[in-house]
Structures are given as C-alpha cells and as structure tokens.
Amino acid sequence: MFGALARRVFGSSNDRIVSSYRSKVAAIGELEPELQKLTDDELRARTEHFRRGLANGNTLDDLLVPAFATVREAARRVLGQRHFDTQLIGGMVLHGGSIAEMKTGEGKTLVATAPVYLNALLGKGVHVVTVNDYLARRDAEWMGRVYSFLGLSTGIIVHGMDDEQRRAAYACDVTYATNNELGFDYLRDNMKYDVGSMVQRGHGFAIVDEVDSILVDEARTPLIISGPMDDKSELYVAIDKFLPQLVPADYELDEKQRTVTLTEEGNEHIEQLLRDAGVLKEGTLYDIENVTLVHHVNQALKAHTLFQRDKEYIVRNGEVIIIDEFTGRMMPGRRFSEGLHQALEAKEHVQIQPENRTLASITFQNYFRLYKKLAGMTGTAATEADEFLDIYNLPVVEIPTNLPIARVDEDDEVYRTAGEKYKAVISEIERAHERLQPVLVGTASIEKSELLADLLKKSGFKQIDFTDPSSIEKLYSSARSGKPSRQFAVLNARFHEQEAFIVAEAGIPGAITIATNMAGRGTDIKLGGNADMRIAEATQGVEDEAERAAIIQKVEAEIATFREVVLNSGELQEIEPAKGSRPAKTVQKPGGIYIMGTERHESRRIDNQLRGRSGRQGDPGRSKFFLSLQDDLMRIFGSDRMDGMLQRLGLQEGEAIVHPWINKAIEKAQKKVEARNFDIRKNLLKYDNVMNDQRKVVFEERRELIEQENVADTVRDMRHTVIEEMVSRHIPANAYPEQWDTEGLATEVAEKLNLDVPVVAWAQEEGIAEDDILQRLTEAADKSASERVERYGPDVMHHVEKAILVQTLDGLWREHLVTLDHLRQVVGLRGYAQRDPLNEYKTEAFELFQAMMARLQEATTAQLMRVEVVQAPPLEEQQLPAMEAHHFDPNTGEDEMALAAPSVRELAVGDINPRDPSTWGKVQRNALCPCGSGKKYKHCHGKLD
Missing domain, CATH: 3.90.1440.10 (SecA, preprotein cross-linking domain)
Incomplete structure (x- = not known):
C-alpha cells in the first residue's frame, strides 16, 4: 500500500529514469531551428567535426545532444521521418547500454539510428543485430540512407556471402547482421589458419533488435558447427x-x-x-x-x-x-x-x-557478452528484466508511447472444458465478423490452429487460398460492400510461405486470421490493409506514370475508407452482473483489431506480443483471452481443485468465469514457470561458462600462434617439457638406479621422439644421474630437429611447425568438446551422492583441459620428430574439416544449413555433369544448383513438393 502511494507521489523508478532524459531532449529540440538552416554539405560536415572533437578529448556523452540533433535532421531530410521525443529517449537508453522496451509501431528501427551514429564516430564499428536476413537487408538499406548522407559506410552480413564480402561489411562504420551470422563468423574465424582470412575486427558496440527473442528464447540452444559421426x-x-x-x-x-x-x-x-x-x-x-x-x-x-x-x-x-x-x-x-x-x-x-559431433559451439549468452557495450530493443522485455540484468547486466527501461494506448485489454474468460471455450470463441468470431471487425485469433500450436479452422468450416466459413486471386478479390469485395465474406486465413508453419499476404490483409474489414505465435515478430498490421503491398501488387508491370499514379490514388483512397470501417467496427455490449448485484449496464467496446487468445502461454511475454498486434500508434483495439481448465497451463498448474470448486458453485455448461482475480492467479502461475525456466537457463549458463573459460584460452592461444611468423621457440619448449616428463615418469627423483625403468623410457623415446639412443647403456654407466640422461636426451632431440631444419630449410620447417601445432590443437579441442558434452550428461547423477554436480563438472573439466594441453605437447612433438616434408602449401590454403553450420531463421523458418567450408565437396568439379543429377553427390540446400540455373538448389532441383 505504501509502495503504491510512493509511486503516485514520486513516480516509479522507471518514470524517474525516463524523466532524467527530458532535459537532453529539450536541448536537442533547441538545436533544431539552427540545423534546419544548414545546407546538406554543412550538415554532413558535422560528422568530421564530431570526430575531431573525440580526437581532442571529448567523450561520446559530450557529443550526445548535437549528434542526436544531427541525426534527427538528416532523417527528416532523407526519409521524411522526424524522431519523436520518445524515440530520442529510446536512443539515449540504447547509448547507455540498456534495453529500451518500446511498444509495437513505435518505430524502433528509426530509434537505433541516433545511438548507432554517435557510437560509430569512434571508427571501431557498430553492429545492429536482427533476427533474419530480410530485416537486416531492409533496415540496412532503409536506415543506411541516413548514415550515407552523414558520411558513414553501411555493411550487411547475410547468409550466402563469401569471406571477402563479409570482411568488407565488417570494416564498415555500421554493420547490420543476424545473430546467427555474427556467432558463426566468430566461430569460423577461430578455425581459420591465417589472421588475414578472418572477417571480424572486434566487438565494440552492438544493438540487438528483438532482444528478448535472441537473448532469452534462442539462448537455450547454442550455435553449433558440427561434423558427421x-x-x-x-x-x-x-x-x-x-x-x-x-x-x-x-x-x-x-x-x-x-x-x-x-x-x-x-x-x-x-x-x-x-x-x-x-x-x-x-x-x-x-x-x-x-x-x-x-x-x-x-x-x-x-x-x-x-x-x-x-x-x-x-x-x-x-x-x-x-x-x-x-x-x-x-x-x-x-x-x-x-x-x-x-x-x-x-x-x-x-x-x-x-548424428553430428560438435566441432565448435558458443551460446548467444556468451557471444554477446564479448561486446564491450551491449544494448537492445523490443516490445516485450519487462517480464524478463531480472534475467537481462543478472546475465547480461542490461537494465530494462520502459519507454512511454508517442500516443496513448487506446487498446482495451479485457479480463480472461475461463470455461470448464475446451469444447465450451472453442464454442465461445467461434461465437465471438461470428459476432465480430458480422460488424466487419478484423479478428486475429492466437493459438499455441499448429494442432490448435487447425482444430479451430475445422470448427470454423463446420460453422460455414471457408478458408482463403492466397494463391487464388479470385479468393483475395472476394475478400476486398465484401469489405467494399459491407457484407461479411465468411472467409478466414490460417497462418502457421504449414502456410508460412503465404505469411506476407496473410499479415498484409489481416487489418481489412471482416478479416479473420488464425495464427500461431508466428505473427508476433516483425509484423505491423495496419488498419484497413497494407497500402505498400497493395500498391506493389496493383502496379506490377504498369509502366505509364499517369496510370500508375491513378492506381496508387485509388488504392490509398480505398484503404482510407477501409480504415474508417475498421475504426467504427466496435460494439455496444450489455454486461450482466452477478446475481443480486447492480443492474446490467451497456459498455462501448472499441473497434480496431480484435485479438482473441485461445490459450495462455507459459511466458507472459508471448501473450503480450500477441496483444501488441493491436493498438499501434494510438489506434483503438481490443484483446481478450478465452481459457479452459483443460488448457496445458491450467491443467498442469492445479486446475483439479478449481474444477471441483466450480462444479460445487453450480457453474453451468457454457458459462464462464470473468474476474480480475482469475487474471492475477494465472499471472502468478506464469511467473512461477518463468522463474523456473530462468533457473534452468541460468544453470545451463553456469555449465557453459566452464566451457567458455576454456574456449577463451584456446582461441587466444590459437590466435597468438597463427599471428607468429615463427613458432620454433614454442615447439622447442614443448619438446623439452615432454622429455622432462618422460624422464620423471621412468626415473623418479631420488630413486636408486636399479629402480629406474630404463627399458620403458627407451620404448617411449622411440615412440614419441623417433630417436634410437642407448638409454639402457647410459643408465649402466658409473655415477650417472637422471639429470645427465635428461640432458643427453634433450641434446639428441634438439640435434634431430636441427637436422630437419637444415634438410628442408628454415622457412619450410617454420611453416610445418606452425601448421602441425595449430591443426593438432584444433583436433584435440574438438575431442575435448565431445568429452565435455558426455561429462555434462552424466555428472548430474552425482547429486544422488550428495555432491554438487556443478563443482564436480568444474573440477573434472579442468582436469580434462590440463590433460588436453599435455596431449597437445606430446602429439605435436611426436609428429614434428617424424615429419617428412613432401610439399608445403601456404597455411591459409589448409582446408577446414567437413562441417555444417546449423542456422535457422526464427521468423521465416527457412532452412539455412550451409557448408562452413566451401572447398569441402564430395565430388571434384570436373566429375559433375550438370545434366546428370546422379553425379552431383550431396548438394547443400542453400548452395547453387549444379544444373547451372543460377538458383539455389532448394529453389531448383532440390525444391520440396
């Protein structure tokens, strides 16, 4: 009670953070008239002025106000879009290394331009991370116009690019890329044999779009580069x-x-x-x-x-x-x-x-913690604020909307059985459809979306085929005439190819869209329909400018009319109170998109994403969830007692419970699940941190090796260490000569050093000590190595030493990763013996790591003492092992499995006959089709029926 009172008087901590930026927003506004008077060249020249200021000791914070004002003016001139004050606040939050939570339709893409520009002035590169290639391209081309206007370069990293293209993109001031591509480039760079062939140039500042999707949802599974077993x-x-x-x-x-x-x-x-x-x-x-x-x-x-x-x-x-x-x-x-x-x-x-074995892997949690400064933006982050702060040290700041939210989020309706729930949903859909209110129905799975589709068909509705133009035209005609078309669309994994069309038409009058959670990301449903897509479709092939202008005007006018219909599609609803209370009252329910959820998700964030499809930029909207005690969340979290109680209270079939207390009870259950999932992710991270510490050591060691021109000193030290350990094993300190295992030492010297020396005879000499044997073995091994250098030349041997050392390290590291995977699977059982599995894992992983480093010295020494050089190709031409990088696009689900090393093929190019598929071998789905069509294999001969 006192907390609520304090918040009313002083505002919440979030309110105080937002208020702290208001003075800077005002200062940016004061510069606007001055900047509007500048020519384009004068505005562009401010970039060099800022860079000189940084060189002279200014900090980025010193330049924040003038730099943000410069970006705002540039965006106004180039894009015709002027940053709202709330967008400037969002940009300041990002610059400060926090997460900006901004509702759908608030313009997060434009928000990022100000902090990106400011941080790019340092010249170290800024990464803007998106969830798919389409968004990376779109945002880079769209916002790249602003950066280009101000004299900055923009690069894009998307699937299918070669190393030269990637290197050039990373060298730009601003680089747009997907989270998958960034992670895999980091792993591949640490598998390269030459520093010059690496593509990334460091990890300075990154802004992660849809940060909850990337750093929470996808953090559960690592990026893996693997090879076959x-x-x-x-x-x-x-x-x-x-x-x-x-x-x-x-x-x-x-x-x-x-x-x-x-x-x-x-x-x-x-x-x-x-x-x-x-x-x-x-x-x-x-x-x-x-x-x-x-x-x-x-x-x-x-x-x-x-x-x-x-x-x-x-x-x-x-x-x-x-x-x-x-x-x-x-x-x-x-x-x-x-x-x-x-x-x-x-x-x-x-x-x-x-099955595949892991060759290299990293989680997004550990990859993004490589950045010196990290920020993120999304529409739904507050529910995971503890996790962002705990794991990534990223505070979440809720940015107020530019216009007040007009969407009405109604209390849930809870039914006893799933059948009653779906009956109520169908009834509500029909009522909304009759008044031409667009409806988006959210389902938890493909199975549920198809069940609902079948129920609609039984009620006389027909599913739209978006590949049939007449079906789409019928939808438009019904909207024009004001008569319901009784059609619906289904958006799930089975129909993801039609997603763009389905989402574009989800806001026209009378539209019914059944969607899984696919519609939650990267979509902006506009009331009346999507003008850009309608215009692109209507003007396709039209070259006459006058005719084109007339079509555009007609489409825009129709969408404006449709928008008015949708805005006025609300209803007057009579609310009947419980028995014995006040009389019934009539309530005005708003128009706009009507969101109906058919099930609560384990995470409140997913429910909020669904609700966020409605009510963008001050548009009216409405949302309601229809639940039953047979839903997974309700069933698993104690609905048995509730079911019995409702029956005793006399709840009739078809009746629902609607009360804010129910919402709070469900929210508590969701919080418990979120906390449990967070604990699981946090526990997994503790294990992964053990591997990550070892990964850092190996990658740093590897990079130092390939940066050195000559590793002869390292190889010599390894050889001497191996000899010392061999001698100490077979000739223990302070042991009598008759206790020495000289025969075993001779055998091991022959195996590991390829030397035929009279160790047994040496041991029989009068007064000889273990140090003398150690010295003689060391001199013999050094002499053999020197002879090899004289025979092949120092340049060749330096190359061979480096190649063998790096490749041996790579092979042992891959084996070590598999061993750690197996250790992690079995170590949990030690909890039954009252031993902490994590401490056991840390201890044994460290011992395994030490053993791996010891094997590295032995294996490298053994190979170099036997090596016979036939031909030494340049180190950078060494082929990586056959491997696959496992990608997936979380928004389109498109297959992105690709060869990590293009040179690895099952058949030589000369063996392939473009006309005979039987000679092609195994072709990766994203590789160019061997038939020579120029298309990807998956779009040509590998196309799925």
Missing part, C-alpha cells in the same frame, strides 16, 4: 520397437518439469526386452559397457512420452522438423541434440540422419 540408425530402430510395449507403470512422467524416467519395474521390463532381442549382450542396463545403450533408451522414452507430433515437431516430406515453441514456426535445419532427433525419426519411421 558413425551411423547408429539400426540401434535407434531396434530400441524404438520396444517402447510401445512399455506401460505407464514402467516410467514416471513429469510434464511440469518436462522429464521422464524409468521406474524399477520399467528398468527390468526394458532389460528383458533388450536381452530377448539380443541388443543387450551381457550384464545389466547400467553396467559401464552399456552406457550408450542407456542413453539411447532414455532418448527413445523422451521421444514417445514428452514429444507430440504437430506440437513440438511435424513430419514433412519424410523429415522430422522442429516447431519452435515460442514462434510456432518450422525450423528446418535445426535438430534436437544428443540423439533425440534420431529417436523421433525412428518413432515416425522416416529415414534416420546420422
């Missing part, structure tokens, strides 16, 4: 056959925690099944030699109990494709790790793809 498809198929024979008593399923484990009876049952089939040869399932079998059984159990078809994944053209739980989009190219995807393929009886 041995095929185990037969084992997956064999184990999958036994899973349907298990009964519920054989396993314990926890939907809340998303875990499933075999019971004691289940262990015995599956062991017997495996023995009868000859899969379990000897011992029990949990003997050490059967660890791999246990892993496969557990993954198959998960596939059958925790993963539902058309919810977590779909099967399309013989492939199991993941559905992102947050966006509802297909993610071709993204595969579940640790054999789970292969278990799902076995379950669905499709071809099992081989």
Whole structure:
C-alpha cells in the first residue's frame, strides 16, 4: 500500500529514469531551428567535426545532444521521418547500454539510428543485430540512407556471402547482421589458419533488435558447427520397437518439469526386452559397457512420452522438423541434440540422419557478452528484466508511447472444458465478423490452429487460398460492400510461405486470421490493409506514370475508407452482473483489431506480443483471452481443485468465469514457470561458462600462434617439457638406479621422439644421474630437429611447425568438446551422492583441459620428430574439416544449413555433369544448383513438393 502511494507521489523508478532524459531532449529540440538552416554539405560536415572533437578529448556523452540533433535532421531530410521525443529517449537508453522496451509501431528501427551514429564516430564499428536476413537487408538499406548522407559506410552480413564480402561489411562504420551470422563468423574465424582470412575486427558496440527473442528464447540452444559421426540408425530402430510395449507403470512422467524416467519395474521390463532381442549382450542396463545403450533408451522414452507430433515437431516430406515453441514456426535445419532427433525419426519411421559431433559451439549468452557495450530493443522485455540484468547486466527501461494506448485489454474468460471455450470463441468470431471487425485469433500450436479452422468450416466459413486471386478479390469485395465474406486465413508453419499476404490483409474489414505465435515478430498490421503491398501488387508491370499514379490514388483512397470501417467496427455490449448485484449496464467496446487468445502461454511475454498486434500508434483495439481448465497451463498448474470448486458453485455448461482475480492467479502461475525456466537457463549458463573459460584460452592461444611468423621457440619448449616428463615418469627423483625403468623410457623415446639412443647403456654407466640422461636426451632431440631444419630449410620447417601445432590443437579441442558434452550428461547423477554436480563438472573439466594441453605437447612433438616434408602449401590454403553450420531463421523458418567450408565437396568439379543429377553427390540446400540455373538448389532441383 505504501509502495503504491510512493509511486503516485514520486513516480516509479522507471518514470524517474525516463524523466532524467527530458532535459537532453529539450536541448536537442533547441538545436533544431539552427540545423534546419544548414545546407546538406554543412550538415554532413558535422560528422568530421564530431570526430575531431573525440580526437581532442571529448567523450561520446559530450557529443550526445548535437549528434542526436544531427541525426534527427538528416532523417527528416532523407526519409521524411522526424524522431519523436520518445524515440530520442529510446536512443539515449540504447547509448547507455540498456534495453529500451518500446511498444509495437513505435518505430524502433528509426530509434537505433541516433545511438548507432554517435557510437560509430569512434571508427571501431557498430553492429545492429536482427533476427533474419530480410530485416537486416531492409533496415540496412532503409536506415543506411541516413548514415550515407552523414558520411558513414553501411555493411550487411547475410547468409550466402563469401569471406571477402563479409570482411568488407565488417570494416564498415555500421554493420547490420543476424545473430546467427555474427556467432558463426566468430566461430569460423577461430578455425581459420591465417589472421588475414578472418572477417571480424572486434566487438565494440552492438544493438540487438528483438532482444528478448535472441537473448532469452534462442539462448537455450547454442550455435553449433558440427561434423558427421558413425551411423547408429539400426540401434535407434531396434530400441524404438520396444517402447510401445512399455506401460505407464514402467516410467514416471513429469510434464511440469518436462522429464521422464524409468521406474524399477520399467528398468527390468526394458532389460528383458533388450536381452530377448539380443541388443543387450551381457550384464545389466547400467553396467559401464552399456552406457550408450542407456542413453539411447532414455532418448527413445523422451521421444514417445514428452514429444507430440504437430506440437513440438511435424513430419514433412519424410523429415522430422522442429516447431519452435515460442514462434510456432518450422525450423528446418535445426535438430534436437544428443540423439533425440534420431529417436523421433525412428518413432515416425522416416529415414534416420546420422548424428553430428560438435566441432565448435558458443551460446548467444556468451557471444554477446564479448561486446564491450551491449544494448537492445523490443516490445516485450519487462517480464524478463531480472534475467537481462543478472546475465547480461542490461537494465530494462520502459519507454512511454508517442500516443496513448487506446487498446482495451479485457479480463480472461475461463470455461470448464475446451469444447465450451472453442464454442465461445467461434461465437465471438461470428459476432465480430458480422460488424466487419478484423479478428486475429492466437493459438499455441499448429494442432490448435487447425482444430479451430475445422470448427470454423463446420460453422460455414471457408478458408482463403492466397494463391487464388479470385479468393483475395472476394475478400476486398465484401469489405467494399459491407457484407461479411465468411472467409478466414490460417497462418502457421504449414502456410508460412503465404505469411506476407496473410499479415498484409489481416487489418481489412471482416478479416479473420488464425495464427500461431508466428505473427508476433516483425509484423505491423495496419488498419484497413497494407497500402505498400497493395500498391506493389496493383502496379506490377504498369509502366505509364499517369496510370500508375491513378492506381496508387485509388488504392490509398480505398484503404482510407477501409480504415474508417475498421475504426467504427466496435460494439455496444450489455454486461450482466452477478446475481443480486447492480443492474446490467451497456459498455462501448472499441473497434480496431480484435485479438482473441485461445490459450495462455507459459511466458507472459508471448501473450503480450500477441496483444501488441493491436493498438499501434494510438489506434483503438481490443484483446481478450478465452481459457479452459483443460488448457496445458491450467491443467498442469492445479486446475483439479478449481474444477471441483466450480462444479460445487453450480457453474453451468457454457458459462464462464470473468474476474480480475482469475487474471492475477494465472499471472502468478506464469511467473512461477518463468522463474523456473530462468533457473534452468541460468544453470545451463553456469555449465557453459566452464566451457567458455576454456574456449577463451584456446582461441587466444590459437590466435597468438597463427599471428607468429615463427613458432620454433614454442615447439622447442614443448619438446623439452615432454622429455622432462618422460624422464620423471621412468626415473623418479631420488630413486636408486636399479629402480629406474630404463627399458620403458627407451620404448617411449622411440615412440614419441623417433630417436634410437642407448638409454639402457647410459643408465649402466658409473655415477650417472637422471639429470645427465635428461640432458643427453634433450641434446639428441634438439640435434634431430636441427637436422630437419637444415634438410628442408628454415622457412619450410617454420611453416610445418606452425601448421602441425595449430591443426593438432584444433583436433584435440574438438575431442575435448565431445568429452565435455558426455561429462555434462552424466555428472548430474552425482547429486544422488550428495555432491554438487556443478563443482564436480568444474573440477573434472579442468582436469580434462590440463590433460588436453599435455596431449597437445606430446602429439605435436611426436609428429614434428617424424615429419617428412613432401610439399608445403601456404597455411591459409589448409582446408577446414567437413562441417555444417546449423542456422535457422526464427521468423521465416527457412532452412539455412550451409557448408562452413566451401572447398569441402564430395565430388571434384570436373566429375559433375550438370545434366546428370546422379553425379552431383550431396548438394547443400542453400548452395547453387549444379544444373547451372543460377538458383539455389532448394529453389531448383532440390525444391520440396
């Protein structure tokens, strides 16, 4: 109570932060008349003036007001867009290294230009991070006009670019790129054999658009560059056959925690099944030699109990494709790790793809923490504010809207059963459609969106085919005539190719759009329809300017008319109170987009994204969620007691509970889930930090090696260390000569140093000590190495030493990554022994790292003491191993699997016949089609039917 009173008097902490920027906004406004008088050249010259100021000791903060004023004036001249005061505040928040939460339609793309320009003055490069290639291109071309006007260069990093193009883009003052491309470029740079072939030039300042999507949703899974492992498809198929024979008593399923484990009876049952089939040869399932079998059984159990078809994944053209739980989009190219995807393929009886092993990986959490300064912007971040602050040290500041929000967010309606809920949703859709109010219905999965589509069809509605022009024209005609068309559109992973058309028409009168969470990102539904898309379609092929102008005028006039219809599509609704209270009252419900949610998501952020589709820039709008006690969130979080209570209170079929207390109860449940998910991500990060510390050491060491012209001193030190350790192992300090293992030492010297020296004879000499043997071995090894240098020449040997050292480090690091993955999977079981799994992981990972560095010295020494040089290609021409970078576009779901090393191919170019597909080998989907059409393979011969 006292907190609420204090907020009323003094304002919230967020209000005080926003208010602190008002004086600077006023100062920027005072400069506006002065800057408007400048010529274009004079305005552009201010960039060099600012740079001189920085060189003379000014800070970026000193230049903030004049620089922001300069960008505002440049945007007004170039784009015809003048920054609102709230947009300037958002820019200051970004410059300060915080997250600016700005509602949909507030112009976040323009907001970024001011802090980007200011920080680009340092000349170290600024990265603007987007969620897909389309947005990177669009924003770079759109806002790049402002930067170009002010004398700055703009680069774009998108999929399919070669290293030269990437290097040039990173060298620009401002670089737009996707989060995936930035992360993979960092990993690939640290696999290169030459500093000159690296593309990135450092990590100074980055602004992340849709920061919650990238740093929270996608932070759960790392970027992985991987290579193929041995095929185990037969084992997956064999184990999958036994899973349907298990009964519920054989396993314990926890939907809340998303875990499933075999019971004691289940262990015995599956062991017997495996023995009868000859899969379990000897011992029990949990003997050490059967660890791999246990892993496969557990993954198959998960596939059958925790993963539902058309919810977590779909099967399309013989492939199991993941559905992102947050966006509802297909993610071709993204595969579940640790054999789970292969278990799902076995379950669905499709071809099992081989597992991959990790060659390099990094999480977005650890990649973006490389930046000296980081900022972000999104429409929904406040609910995850604790996570942003804890993990990234990024405070969240809510920026007020330019115009007051006119959307009305109504209380949820809660029904007992899903059937009653959907009946109410259909009824509400029909009422809205009759008055031509556009409706966007949000669903939690593809399955639910198609269920709702079927119910609409049964009610006499018809699904729009956006590939059929007559179907779209019927939609326009009904809007013009004011008569409902009884048509609807479905937007989910199965129809993502038509997304642009569906979203563009979602705001016209009478439109009904059923969408999964796909519509939550990168879309701006405008009342009356999207003028730009309508004009582009209507003027296609029209070259006469007068005719073109007439078409544009007609389309714009029609959309203006449609907008008025939508604005006035609200209703007067009579609200009946509970029995015995005040009489019924009539309430005016607003027009605009009507958002209907059919289920609450685990994260409040996703619900807010759905609501944010309506009410942009002061437009009216309306949102309401329809829930049932059979929904996943309600069912998992204790709806049994509520169901019994409602029945006792006499809730009739078809009646709903509507009360703010219900909303608060649901919000509490969502907060619990968010907190649990945060704890999971935080725990995963603690483990990943262990690997990240080791990654930094290896990458720094590797870079130092490839930057050196000559690594002879490093190689010599390694050789001497290996000899010292060999001698100390076989000739312990203070041991008597008869206790020496000279034969073992001689054998190891022959194996690791390729030397045939009389170690046994030396040991029999009178008065000889271990130091004497160490000295003789060292001199013999140094002499052998010197002879090799004389034989091949110092330049050649320096190159060979460097190549072997770097390649050996790479190979051992890859093996180490696989070992750490296995360690992470099993270390959790140590909690049963009252030992902290994280501390166990840290300890053993450190020991494994030390062992890896010791093996690096031994392996490098052994190879260099045997090497025979035939021909030494330049180091930068060394080929990377065959590997794949796993990309996915979170907004389009487009397959972006690509070869990380273009030189790696299964067939030589000369072996390929463009007319004979059988000679092409395995072609990556994003590679150019071998037929010579110039198209990508996926759009040509690899096109999916």
